[in-house]
Amino acid sequence: MSTNNKTNRQKDMSFIEKARRAQIIECAIETIVEVGYAQASLGKIAKRANISKGVISYHFLNKEELLEQVVIEYYLACHSFVYPQIEVLTSPKDMLQKYIEAHLTFADKNRKHVFAVMEIVSNGRTSDGKLKFATDHDENIFQPIEDILRLGMREGAFWEFSAKSARVIALTIRQSIDGFSIELMRNPQINVKEYIQELVTIFDKATRK
Amino acid sequence: MSTNNKTNRQKDMSFIEKARRAQIIECAIETIVEVGYAQASLGKIAKRANISKGVISYHFLNKEELLEQVVIEYYLACHSFVYPQIEVLTSPKDMLQKYIEAHLTFADKNRKHVFAVMEIVSNGRTSDGKLKFATDHDENIFQPIEDILRLGMREGAFWEFSAKSARVIALTIRQSIDGFSIELMRNPQINVKEYIQELVTIFDKATRK
């Protein structure tokens, strides 16, 4: 199992190994934020970390693995932050509200990391040109919102939209969350609390009976 | 003034010149869609156009100008398509609905071009690392929606949201329009008409009294 694999692998890593990888990942994130995905070379990442390029190759199989690690770390951290807050809730309305609030809070607290992940996810392609993270995204990102929407519909908490409606609403919510991260980069002094409140209101109105 | 400059320049162009530029722009779009912004080199664009790399340099100052041209062409075409449809309307509600509908229709009819522009806008950076199209975007893209929202608020067509609310709503609408283009690439067989209807409904609910 891949999760298990991962755990074992990390267990097997020495403290120094983990620290170096963390440092490199951190510098990769900062480099991507600063110069953008296309210009973020291993050389620039190494320079930022004050290490030689070879060190990155020593700790990561290749550039791909490094960037994947940035993405994976985000998925895990984001999931760990968001889902405990949702699972304790019972009302779909509250769950949707918390979903938005938690994701925006996470994006706010991890601005660079989240922005870097979006750069990687939207630019990372396989050698045949296809977007690498497209399917993962689909399954792991949209599904949970749709689940909440469907639950709410069954319980009569939302207006009676169709399955297709649910999908579009889910997409729109996700886009507004990702869009928030972008807006945060362009406009760092945003009042986050207010933004959250606005977004919650918008989707409360959009879904309520 | 830049607009004037532009016009003069285009006037001065021969028919062949314009045709070549159009062909190159077309191929640039297709290349970006196919391999992504980071991998879209002048070499690949030239190969797709069956011309030598030098031709591109001959017709465009540099890569930057070519990509800018892709974006500018989009802005002009999109504006020409959307605004005549809005300007004939008087009700803010109708205007908002038409704004969404027209943009989605345009994105559907110009899938590749719109997707390419998004790639360029979200990746294009100046040599100091800053996003090149960030401010243009702000002024040309968000303002019109905010105008509609403000108008509707003054006329009592929408609930009484604040200026900040208006901004968030505008952002969310734009994000949902851009997100539609991305979704269209991932999932080309989407029922566009339905999608438009869903989105119109969402933002009608989100803004109505």
Next chain:
Amino acid sequence: MSTNNKTNRQKDMSFIEKARRAQIIECAIETIVEVGYAQASLGKIAKRANISKGVISYHFLNKEELLEQVVIEYYLACHSFVYPQIEVLTSPKDMLQKYIEAHLTFADKNRKHVFAVMEIVSNGRTSDGKLKFATDHDENIFQPIEDILRLGMREGAFWEFSAKSARVIALTIRQSIDGFSIELMRNPQINVKEYIQELVTIFDKATRK
């Protein structure tokens, strides 16, 4: 047909293109002879040619193609030199003698090229580690000698060796020809005429009734 392809390709090449390729191939040969296969980098080849590394990439798809071209050029030149001399003969004994003599003469006149080809053929591997030119060698190199041997056997010109004997004799002759090129590099002042005579004698004795 590959030969035809080749011809067409070369026909399509401009004079300059052909000259550059020839120059690069020449420098590749000299570099390989001077520093050996493993140390013959594109950088060193470019430096010897007083051109930038990029020029090589411009004229050849990659290093592999360049080295293959060195080999192919040799095969064609060697074949053109050797076979006309053999085809006019009717006696298998004479043919074998001429085979040896012509190959050694060619190797003598094209010392560097032949040595370089041997370096490439004996070191060139595919990404899975297998020798790249092994099979070509088999078919194009050993077959002709075996043909002569078989013909001679049928005509009673040689002693009645078996098919397996023929193969070992063919191998041994080839090895002595390739070995001559290596010896020529180690010991450039060899008296080639004498060497040829000795080798002809050895294999005349080894095959005669």
Next chain:
Amino acid sequence: MSTNNKTNRQKDMSFIEKARRAQIIECAIETIVEVGYAQASLGKIAKRANISKGVISYHFLNKEELLEQVVIEYYLACHSFVYPQIEVLTSPKDMLQKYIEAHLTFADKNRKHVFAVMEIVSNGRTSDGKLKFATDHDENIFQPIEDILRLGMREGAFWEFSAKSARVIALTIRQSIDGFSIELMRNPQINVKEYIQELVTIFDKATRK
């Protein structure tokens, strides 16, 4: 003297030291056979031995010494195997026959080692580009055959070839022995006994009165 040096050095080695060196040498051989001289890096050798790269550097001065050791070990083992078999003979004819037979038998029983040595000997160069093992080869390899040939000539066992003939015959015999190893790699299911017989016959015919 280097031999003495060597002996002292090996005497000083602990059991573990010797075992480690043997293991590393073994893995170096296998790596060279599998991927070729140019691609046989210390990293790959270490991976095959399940040790860290540093271990190799610890036990060997550098890559050069490791490869030299592979060659030296072969020289010693080959010599120990071949010469006792020859020294007991008195007839030059028998000695030549045994020389061929013993070398081919050794090459058969130590396929990988012998092939690796040939890769090293034909590729190993000093920093100034000259073949490292060229002279060693000359002295240790060709001399013994020439000795047998000269002896046989003095005794009237062979036809009366000149000194130069003797050298070419010696070269040809060595080339056929080395060539056998290469053929063995390309074609591992060769009938070795038969091959030996064929080669013995060839050079018996080539040298007899």
Next chain:
DNA sequence: AATGAATGAGCATTCATTCAT
């Protein structure tokens, strides 16, 4: 108006070697 040719910087990656622990 177009092209082929060349450049030189930059890219990801591999490598032999060194060294502190």
Next chain:
DNA sequence: CATGAATGAATGCTCATTCAT
């Protein structure tokens, strides 16, 4: 004894750009 960590040079290759023709 052995290792993990790091280095810095070198490798093959791609790229945007320039320029003579």
